[in-house]
Amino acid sequence: MNSVSAVVLAGGEGTRLRPLTQHRPKPMLPAATTPILEHVFDQLLAAGVTEIAIVVGYGRNRVQTYFGPTYKNVPLTYVTQKNQFGSGHALLAAEDEVDGPVLVVNGDQLVEHGIITDVLDAHRKTTTAATLGLLTHIDVGEYGGVLLRDGQVTTIVEHPEDERPYRLNAGVYLFDSRIFDAIRAADPHTGEQSLIDGIQELLASDAVVQGVISDGLWTDATYPWDLLDVSFELFEAGIVDGSKGATTEASATIHESAVIREPIVLGPDCEIGPGAVVGPYVCLGDNATVGSNAVVERSVVDADTRIGAGATVVDCVTGVGVTIGNGTTIPGGPGDVRVGDRIFEDEHLGALLADHVTDRGGNTYVPGAIVGSDAVVETGATVRGTIPEGTEVRP
Amino acid sequence: MCGIIGYTGTERVASDILLTGLSGLEYRGYDSAGLSVSGESLMVYKRRGEVSALEAAVPDEGLDGTAGIGHTRWSTHGPPTDENAHPHTDCTESVAVVHNGIIENDQSLRDELEAGEHTFESATDTEVIPHLIENALTTGASREEAFREAVSRLDGSYAIAAVFSDSETVYAARHESPLVLGIGDDGHYLASDVPAFIEYTDRVVYLDDGQFARINPAGIIVTDAQGAIVETAIETVAWDPEDAGKSGYDHYMLKEIHEQPRAIRQCLRQRVTELDGDVTIEELASLDCDGPVQFVACGTSYHAACYGAQLLREWDVSAQCFLASEYDAASIPVSDGTLVVGVTQSGETADTMRALRAANRTGATTLALTNTVGSSAVRECDHAMLIRAGPEISVAATKTFASQQVALAMLASVLSETCSAPPVKRLRTLPDQVQWVLDTSNARSIAETYEDADAYFFIGRGYNAPVAREGALKMKEITYKHAEGFAAGELKHGPLAMVSDRTPVFALVTGDATATRTLGNVTEVEARDAPVVAVTDSPADVDRYVDHVLEVPTAGPRLTPILANVQLQLVAYWVANRLGRSIDKPRNLAKSVTVE
Numbered sequence: 003m004n005s006v007s008a009v010v011l012a013g014g015e016g017t018r019l020r021p022l023t024q025h026r027p028k029p030m031l032p033a034a035t036t037p038i039l040e041h042v043f044d045q046l047l048a049a050g051v052t053e054i055a056i057v058v059g060y061g062r063n064r065v066q067t068y069f070g071p072t073y074k075n076v077p078l079t080y081v082t083q084k085n086q087f088g089s090g091h092a093l094l095a096a097e098d099e100v101d102g103p104v105l106v107v108n109g110d111q112l113v114e115h116g117i118i119t120d121v122l123d124a125h126r127k128t129t130t131a132a133t134l135g136l137l138t139h140i141d142v143g144e145y146g147g148v149l150l151r152d153g154q155v156t157t158i159v160e161h162p163e164d165e166r167p168y169r170l171n172a173g174v175y176l177f178d179s180r181i182f183d184a185i186r187a188a189d190p191h192t193g194e195q196s197l198i199d200g201i202q203e204l205l206a207s208d209a210v211v212q213g214v215i216s217d218g219l220w221t222d223a224t225y226p227w228d229l230l231d232v233s234f235e236l237f238e239a240g241i242v243d244g245s246k247g248a249t250t251e252a253s254a255t256i257h258e259s260a261v262i263r264e265p266i267v268l269g270p271d272c273e274i275g276p277g278a279v280v281g282p283y284v285c286l287g288d289n290a291t292v293g294s295n296a297v298v299e300r301s302v303v304d305a306d307t308r309i310g311a312g313a314t315v316v317d318c319v320t321g322v323g324v325t326i327g328n329g330t331t332i333p334g335g336p337g338d339v340r341v342g343d344r345i346f347e348d349e350h351l352g353a354l355l356a357d358h359v360t361d362r363g364g365n366t367y368v369p370g371a372i373v374g375s376d377a378v379v380e381t382g383a384t385v386r387g388t389i390p391e392g393t394e395v396r397p
Numbered sequence: 398m399c400g401i402i403g404y405t406g407t408e409r410v411a412s413d414i415l416l417t418g419l420s421g422l423e424y425r426g427y428d429s430a431g432l433s434v435s436g437e438s439l440m441v442y443k444r445r446g447e448v449s450a451l452e453a454a455v456p457d458e459g460l461d462g463t464a465g466i467g468h469t470r471w472s473t474h475g476p477p478t479d480e481n482a483h484p485h486t487d488c489t490e491s492v493a494v495v496h497n498g499i500i501e502n503d504q505s506l507r508d509e510l511e512a513g514e515h516t517f518e519s520a521t522d523t524e525v526i527p528h529l530i531e532n533a534l535t536t537g538a539s540r541e542e543a544f545r546e547a548v549s550r551l552d553g554s555y556a557i558a559a560v561f562s563d564s565e566t567v568y569a570a571r572h573e574s575p576l577v578l579g580i581g582d583d584g585h586y587l588a589s590d591v592p593a594f595i596e597y598t599d600r601v602v603y604l605d606d607g608q609f610a611r612i613n614p615a616g617i618i619v620t621d622a623q624g625a626i627v628e629t630a631i632e633t634v635a636w637d638p639e640d641a642g643k644s645g646y647d648h649y650m651l652k653e654i655h656e657q658p659r660a661i662r663q664c665l666r667q668r669v670t671e672l673d674g675d676v677t678i679e680e681l682a683s684l685d686c687d688g689p690v691q692f693v694a695c696g697t698s699y700h701a702a703c704y705g706a707q708l709l710r711e712w713d714v715s716a717q718c719f720l721a722s723e724y725d726a727a728s729i730p731v732s733d734g735t736l737v738v739g740v741t742q743s744g745e746t747a748d749t750m751r752a753l754r755a756a757n758r759t760g761a762t763t764l765a766l767t768n769t770v771g772s773s774a775v776r777e778c779d780h781a782m783l784i785r786a787g788p789e790i791s792v793a794a795t796k797t798f799a800s801q802q803v804a805l806a807m808l809a810s811v812l813s814e815t816c817s818a819p820p821v822k823r824l825r826t827l828p829d830q831v832q833w834v835l836d837t838s839n840a841r842s843i844a845e846t847y848e849d850a851d852a853y854f855f856i857g858r859g860y861n862a863p864v865a866r867e868g869a870l871k872m873k874e875i876t877y878k879h880a881e882g883f884a885a886g887e888l889k890h891g892p893l894a895m896v897s898d899r900t901p902v903f904a905l906v907t908g909d910a911t912a913t914r915t916l917g918n919v920t921e922v923e924a925r926d927a928p929v930v931a932v933t934d935s936p937a938d939v940d941r942y943v944d945h946v947l948e949v950p951t952a953g954p955r956l957t958p959i960l961a962n963v964q965l966q967l968v969a970y971w972v973a974n975r976l977g978r979s980i981d982k983p984r985n986l987a988k989s990v991t992v993e
Contacts, residue, residue: 253667306828
């Protein structure tokens with residue numbers, strides 16, 4: 003198998019990451035300073051993939067303009083999934099682009115290339131209807147679980163709740179063409195055609211589905227604060243080099259009196275003003291600015307964001323084009339966060355400021371605060387809880 | 398307007414490379430296309446219509462030969478027909494010629510040749526060239542001498558490539574029309590523009606006016622008019638070959654509209670520092686100008702230039718803006734201190750080039766503001782500033798307009814001493830604000846509402862006036878519908894007579910000082926029952942005066958018009974899309990206008 007083609011499912015919004023996903027899909031959220039999807043492509047390329055089809059849907063313009071027609075000389079084909087009716091439905095959209103066995107991965111989950119290589123190798127050794135990449139992982143309940151017997155998958159479920167010895171479904175699949183009919187044959191649950199249902203259908207039809215247990219980095223941002231962990235894991239795994247010399251783009255400007263504490267990663271055109279202290283564990287996206295004497299720690303700051311003079315920003319996730327005014331304090335630390343109608347206690351999230359939030363300075367954020375896109379926080383406010391998009395917050 | 402390409406190398410099927418190259422040049426002109434490959438005899442295929450028509454005419458297995466030339470034509474002499482398509486051959490079919498430009502003495506040459514019993518098959522000026530070569534060959538001249546002899550007889554502008562039967566060599570010459578050579582591993586190329594061969598190589602040599610080139614698989618040789626060999630510099634172009642693809646978009650235009658945030662970032666990169674409020678443009682380090690500034694430009698670039706001139710005037714630098722075709726240095730006061738800025742996307746626009754040459758002759762300092770490295774404008778002018786927008790394939794300019802505006806704002810702040818820091822700071826937030834417009838725009842639904850209007854009017858004041866005219870130009874170009882843009886105050890001095898309930902008016906209402914007066918004009922058109930769409934950064938105040946709002950973020954009075962323009966681009970695109978127009982290649986238009 004000299005040419006390896008992959009389908010990347012990148013059409014979903016990622017509703018649990020709202021409000022960050024208001025304008026762009028989850029695969030385009032930043033892991034360190036580049037979109038999660040770019041890391042996914044890097045790992046696919048490292049595993050020897052030679053062509054990639056991407057199923058795009060929600061926010062597809064963002065994906066297409068960012069990557070264009072090729073990524074590092076690997077041709078990209080975009081397939082539009084008009085409505086998002088589940089992962090199986092997404093794969094069906096790419097059916098015409100696929101000829102022969104196909105590797106399928108999620109565009110919003112970061113998987114180290116070793117896991118992908120293991121799946122490809124296993125398929126080369128024993129050709130089956132499907133080969134699944136698996137991990138031994140504690141939090142199977144949050145994701146998908148697989149039961150194995152003699153290397154063959156017997157059961158696959160989403161969010162397993164019982165205590166059987168489930169392996170984590172890493173979301174790395176190698177299918178032959180039978181999967182498409184299996185997805186079509188499976189009963190849609192609540193109007194969605196899931197890939198998992200398709201695999202269950204394969205199992206029901208007595209097709210052989212094998213599982214390969216690997217290890218390596220596997221990370222998925224389910225909730226906004228996970229974006230911090232995802233980025234930090236990239237530093238730990240060495241996928242992103244956090245040393246100052248390695249990551250400082252030639253076009254970043256750092257004032258000589260600023261202090262940089264590794265690991266950090268800076269995008270092009272960043273500016274760090276005099277006396278600022280940036281790091282450790284800070285990712286500054288393209289064209290971000292940190293004003294004089296500001297302190298930024300353990301934060302993922304997306305492109306075009308400006309942090310004012312004397313601001314303190316800790317455990318913070320920002321979207322693009324956010325302004326954090328002079329002297330605003332985001333002290334960080336554990337706090338209670340509300341997502342939809344669930345409350346998560348003691349999550350490490352100083353604040354989440356979605357795209358284009360404007361903070362006029364001199365404000366304080368209680369840990370766990372989530373501010374929706376385009377909101378304006380006037381000077382002198384204390385921000386807590388969840389603020390809807392476009393809101394004007396007055397003290 | 399036309400595009401030419403030549404290839405010689407080890408690849409046996411030259412026609413494939415020529416066809417690929419021609420599709421890369423399609424944006425330059427496209428009412429006919431043709432190619433010729435030298436095998437044992439000279440094979441010539443040409444068709445009226447787009448390159449795909451030519452592709453269908455060429456045998457499926459391709460043409461066996463290692464040297465060839467190709468052409469896409471935009472008619473100047475004679476209607477678009479198979480006969481008038483290039484390449485043209487002589488009576489004995491031993492030489493084929495493609496040409497871009499205009500030969501001014503073609504009638505006298507033609508009379509002379511017809512008297513000498515040459516038979517012409519087409520109405521084009523180009524056809525005199527192969528017959529001139531044939532004449533020279535019969536006097537015993539070598540092929541290269543014959544080519545030079547023929548070219549020396551021509552007056553006018555040209556980029557010419559010729560190929561002889563049973564030969565591996567392509568001969569080329571250039572005078573006032575663009576021509577660039579490409580040096581590849583498996584062969585060498587020549588073309589009007591880099592996208593023709595960027596897939597194969599990024600190493601290029603730009604020819605100067607009056608130079609000749611001979612390319613064969615062994616290498617390229619550039620000579621001057623006297624035949625002396627010229628040392629040439631090989632440059633590497635930074636364009637990514639992949640940049641030419643549509644990347645999943647239906648049209649290049651939509652792709653390029655969405656590329657604007659990135660294009661603006663590229664334009665700003667390493668030029669603006671926010672904390673210091675500084676703009677530094679490296680390539681203009683040696684520019685020292687405090688005298689008056691004159692802009693010359695055409696079409697969309699002219700609208701950008703008007704915007705630049707307004708900025709300079711606000712910042713206490715005397716500035717004027719001229720349509721390049723109307724610019725006459727003889728009757729315009731040009732002093733030694735005058736800086737003449739030519740704004741041209743391609744750097745090849747004939748009208749702008751003529752104006753720049755005229756300005757150079759008067760002793761003024763000249764500056765080219767362009768997207769194309771090494772283009773004619775860059776080489777003609779004393780200084781050049783690049784807008785770095787990347788290749789633009791759609792004939793209707795979108796991202797290059799935004800990049801031109803941003804580059805002009807930077808240029809203005811460099812030239813002016815009184816420019817204040819806030820607009821400089823705001824430049825850095827601009828890409829993100831453009832992205833916001835792209836993410837949230839409701840232009841598509843507005844386009845659907847007004848797709849069958851009789852006409853579209855665009856009004857704006859101050860910095861919005863050029864944007865209003867640009868909005869109308871975009872609408873005309875790609876929808877083929879009547880559209881006009883006015884300074885808002887002009888509306889009541891005539892055009893108001895055309896306003897009815899079937900002519901939506903797009904009002905640009907941004908910036909504090911002019912917004913209220915533009916709203917006054919809005920009420921004038923509403924009284925005539927015209928539907929009004931406002932493009933505004935303060936929807937809460939404007940909403941009650943108008944039927945629809947297209948919202949943009951606030952970027953200050955000077956930069957908000959750049960954002961407003963994005964909304965108008967999207968409206969034009971979606972109207973054209975609903976009407977099923979040929980958006981990337983509108984009828985009668987070409988990307989790079991190389992005739993005056």
